[in-house]
Amino acid sequence: MKKKIEIVAFKCKKCGKLHFPFHDRCLACKSREFDQVAPQGNAKLITFSQIFNLPWGFDNRFLFVGVAEFENGVKAMGQIAANAPEELKLGMTLKPTWDVVRVISGENVYGLKFEPM
Amino acid sequence: MRPVAIVGAGMIPFGRRDDDNLMDMLAYASLNALDDAGLGDKGVNAVYVANMGAGMLNHQMSVASALVDRLSLQPAAAESIENGPASGGSAIKNGLLAVASGYYDLVLVVGGEKMRDVSGWRATDFVASMTHPTAEYIYGITLPGMAGMFTRLYMQKYGVTREHLVQVAIKNQEMGALNPYAHVESRITHEGIVDSWHSRVNNPPVADPLRLYDVCPVSDGAAAVILAPLDLAKQFKKTPIVIAGFGQATDTHSLQEREDPTDLKAVTLAAQQAFEMAKMKPSDIHVAELHDAFTILEIAESEHVGFFKKGEGAKALEQGKTKFGGQIPINVSGGLKARGHPVGATGVAQVVDIVWQLRHELPKDRQVQNAVNGLTVNFGGFGNNVLSFVLRRGEK
Numbered sequence: 001m002k003k004k005i006e007i008v009a010f011k012c013k014k015c016g017k018l019h020f021p022f023h024d025r026c027l028a029c030k031s032r033e034f035d036q037v038a039p040q041g042n043a044k045l046i047t048f049s050q051i052f053n054l055p056w057g058f059d060n061r062f063l064f065v066g067v068a069e070f071e072n073g074v075k076a077m078g079q080i081a082a083n084a085p086e087e088l089k090l091g092m093t094l095k096p097t098w099d100v101v102r103v104i105s106g107e108n109v110y111g112l113k114f115e116p117m
Numbered sequence: 118m119r120p121v122a123i124v125g126a127g128m129i130p131f132g133r134r135d136d137d138n139l140m141d142m143l144a145y146a147s148l149n150a151l152d153d154a155g156l157g158d159k160g161v162n163a164v165y166v167a168n169m170g171a172g173m174l175n176h177q178m179s180v181a182s183a184l185v186d187r188l189s190l191q192p193a194a195a196e197s198i199e200n201g202p203a204s205g206g207s208a209i210k211n212g213l214l215a216v217a218s219g220y221y222d223l224v225l226v227v228g229g230e231k232m233r234d235v236s237g238w239r240a241t242d243f244v245a246s247m248t249h250p251t252a253e254y255i256y257g258i259t260l261p262g263m264a265g266m267f268t269r270l271y272m273q274k275y276g277v278t279r280e281h282l283v284q285v286a287i288k289n290q291e292m293g294a295l296n297p298y299a300h301v302e303s304r305i306t307h308e309g310i311v312d313s314w315h316s317r318v319n320n321p322p323v324a325d326p327l328r329l330y331d332v333c334p335v336s337d338g339a340a341a342v343i344l345a346p347l348d349l350a351k352q353f354k355k356t357p358i359v360i361a362g363f364g365q366a367t368d369t370h371s372l373q374e375r376e377d378p379t380d381l382k383a384v385t386l387a388a389q390q391a392f393e394m395a396k397m398k399p400s401d402i403h404v405a406e407l408h409d410a411f412t413i414l415e416i417a418e419s420e421h422v423g424f425f426k427k428g429e430g431a432k433a434l435e436q437g438k439t440k441f442g443g444q445i446p447i448n449v450s451g452g453l454k455a456r457g458h459p460v461g462a463t464g465v466a467q468v469v470d471i472v473w474q475l476r477h478e479l480p481k482d483r484q485v486q487n488a489v490n491g492l493t494v495n496f497g498g499f500g501n502n503v504l505s506f507v508l509r510r511g512e513k
Contacts, residue, residue, distance in 0.1 A: 021252040021371060047378070049265030050325035054257055055242035063257045067266065067373045075373040079256050085325050090273060102255050109255050 003110065005098045009074040010034035018073050041071030043094045043114060050085050057102060068094050068114055078112030093117045118217040122350040122357035122511055125154025125343030126472040131457035132300040134337040139168070139175050139231040144187045146339035146462075147227045151188075154343040155354040161343070162221035163194040167208035167228030168461035169201055173243050175231050184227070194221075201247050202410070203497025204228060205340070205464020206365070206504030212344045213360050222346060228466070229339030230459035240335050244460070247498050249371050261332050263372060263499040264411035265324035270379050271413055272326065275428040279326065281435070283311055285412035286330040288440050289448050293455020295483050298466075300336045300457030331412040336457030340466035350511060357511035358472045361397065361490070364390025365504045372499060381421045383503040384494060388422035391492070395507035399423035402507070403488040404474045405445060406467035408496035409452040415439075418494050419447060422505070446485050449474065464495035468506060475510040 009020040014031035025032055048066030064080035066088075079101050082088050094114035101111035127149025129142055137145070143166065151157075166181040177183070181195040200207040205228035212224040232240050241259050248254045248263070271277050286305065293299035310320040310330045320328045350357035366386035372378050392398055399422060407422070409415035416430040424445050425433045438444040450456050450470040453463060471491035473479050488510070495504045 019374070021249055027369070027374070046373070047266040047270050049262045049269065049327075050322065051257065051259055051262040051265065052321070053237065053241055053259065053261065053323050055245045055259055056236075056238045057242065058257050060257075065256050065258050065262055065266075067378075077253050077256055077258065077371070077373060090269070102257060104255075111255050 003098045005039060005096055005112065006110065007076060007112065008036045008038055011037045020074055020076055037072065037074065039070035039072065039074040039076065039096065042117065043068035043070045043096050045088060045090055045092050045094055046075065047090065048080055048088055057104065064088070066114065070096070076112055078114050080114045080116070082116060087116060119219060120347035120359055121213050121216045121344055122347045122359050123342045123468070123472050124345045124350050124353040124355065124357055125150040125156065126341070126469045127153050128298050128340040128466055128469050129338060130298045131336045131338030131459060133233045137337070139171055139177060139180065139229060140183055140187055142231060142337065142339040143180065143184050143227050143229040146229060146341040147184065147188055147225055150225065150227070150341035150343050153355065156343065160190050161193050161223040161225045163212070163215055163224045164190060165208040165212045165224065165226045166195070166197045167204035167226070167465060168197055169199055169204050169230060170243050170460065174235055200502060201497040202458070202460045203464055203495045203502050203504050204461045205466065206495030206506070207464070209342065209465060209468060209506065210363055210365060210504060213363060216344045216346055222349060224344040225341060226344060226465060227339060227341035228462040228464060230461040231337050232335050232459055233337050237335065252371050259324065260499065261324035261327055261411065264413060265327045266372065267378065267499070268326055268411070268413040271417060274379050275431065277413065277416060277431045281416060281431040282331050282412040283307065284434055285409065285415050286310065286454060289409060289452045289454040292441060292449050292483065293451025296451050296456060299451045299455045300334050300338070301451070301455045305330060327411060333410045333453040333458040336459045338457055338459035338462045338466070340462050340469045342465060342468060342472065347511065356476045356513045358475050359509045359511045360506060361509040362391040362393065362395030362507035363505065364388060364394070366390070368501045370498070370501055381417055381500045383500050384418055384421040384496065387503045387505040388492070388494065391505040391507045395509065397490060397507055402445060402490050402492045404449060404471065404485040405447050405492040406450060406452065406470050407447055407494045408463070409448055409454050410458055410496065412454065414496065415447060415452065418496070422492065422494060441483070441485070449483055449485060464504060467493040467495060468508065471508050475508060
């Protein structure tokens with residue numbers, strides 16, 4: 001069963017810069033206080049690659065991995081459900097889901113999986 | 118700060134070295150550099166060993182202490198330096214600062230990696246462990262995958278094509294075939310890797326849009342240099358090569374946090390610092406070794422260091438400006454693409470190749486005529502930690 005997306009981004013309380021992943025100090029103004037921001041809505045595909053030579057721990061023949069930007073500006077990496085590069089186009093809309101992305105030491109690791117819309 | 122020169126340089130052939138362990142390779146490269154400097158049975162004050170993964174790949178830690186023992190260099194100071202694929206550049210920088218400060222007079226810097234001890238599967242995972250653990254690594258991203266994403270954006274923004282990437286691969290393997298230290302000794306043809314029926318087998322996709330011949334090999338290898346103050350350099354037998362400038366800069370760990378992911382800011386800053394310190398500009402450079410772990414990086418770095426304007430690197434490549442005999446020959450050694458990429462060794466090997474060029478020691482078919490100034494770029498992570506050196510031929 002697919003689950004609620006669990007990542008949060010961090011918006012600097014002083015200058016408003018959005019960060020993901022977490023930084024102890026703001027990349028722009030170096031402030032240390034942030035509001036947590038959940039990614040909202042669908043996401044726009046920024047870039048991707050179809051990866052064939054996968055690292056230890058994957059049995060797939062290939063994986064699509066890309067970076068996408070949510071409607072509220074949060075940018076994050078995730079796996080993409082696709083079978084060929086021709087199915088994807090930069091700028092297209094993706095539906096984010098939260099699912100198992102890897103198994104490490106026998107434990108399921110959850111993360112973002114994007115589905116082309 | 119006193120000027121520092123390279124007074125000895127050595128390397129061992131890169132490739133699959135089944136008969137040597139990491140310590141063998143570090144020792145052989147070090148002995149080559151010590152002999153090149155004519156040091157004979159003399160010692161050094163300090164040893165800096167660049168290595169990224171002996172703990173993970175070879176089940177060995179504290180390699181600098183082990184190397185000092187192997188070479189009977191006690192009581193020299195010794196430490197290992199891990200900075201991903203920029204470990205070699207970092208070790209040279211630390212050696213440089215130690216000599217420049219006046220604290221040490223003679224320093225051995227050696228970089229090495231034994232990557233073929235493990236399967237390709239494990240080696241890929243080892244390199245991928247540089248990525249952000251929770252925002253990138255968990256998704257199965259690899260360094261070729263990062264480069265594939267970067268390439269797609271670079272193609273879209275600057276009009277780089279597959280054909281440009283192929284030209285880098287052919288150029289660098291052409292030069293690598295002349296280099297006895299290179300991992301990949303074979304030339305490739307356009308027909309063999311593009312558009313022919315057999316190219317689908319020869320050159321399969323690795324991380325779309327990158328294919329096999331866009332990616333450097335996984336290699337074993339080691340390289341070493343001896344550093345000394347310039348005012349002592351005349352005591353050594355070879356022409357001293359001055360480290361005229363160095364620079365180092367960092368960028369965000371995750372690619373998606375960069376305002377413009379096609380902008381390799383750390384490369385630009387590191388090269389600018391190196392040029393400023395050397396009181397030179399890009400047009401003063403006669404030969405360069407850039408970090409072409411992926412073909413796209415040679416094109417992108419040639420722009421970011423200032424040889425060409427942004428977006429004009431591919432055109433310069435097309436016009437032959439970056440080939441041997443061109444306006445600014447890049448990766449005459451074959452680069453990482455052909456010499457190979459034992460990650461801890463690469464930054465040192467780049468400097469060794471430039472030292473040989475500036476001493477005018479190479480055979481005619483690889484020697485850039487009258488080369489006096491050279492540049493290196495050693496690219497860590499996916500551009501999040503970069504070192505650059507400007508080297509100048511000194512007076513004998």
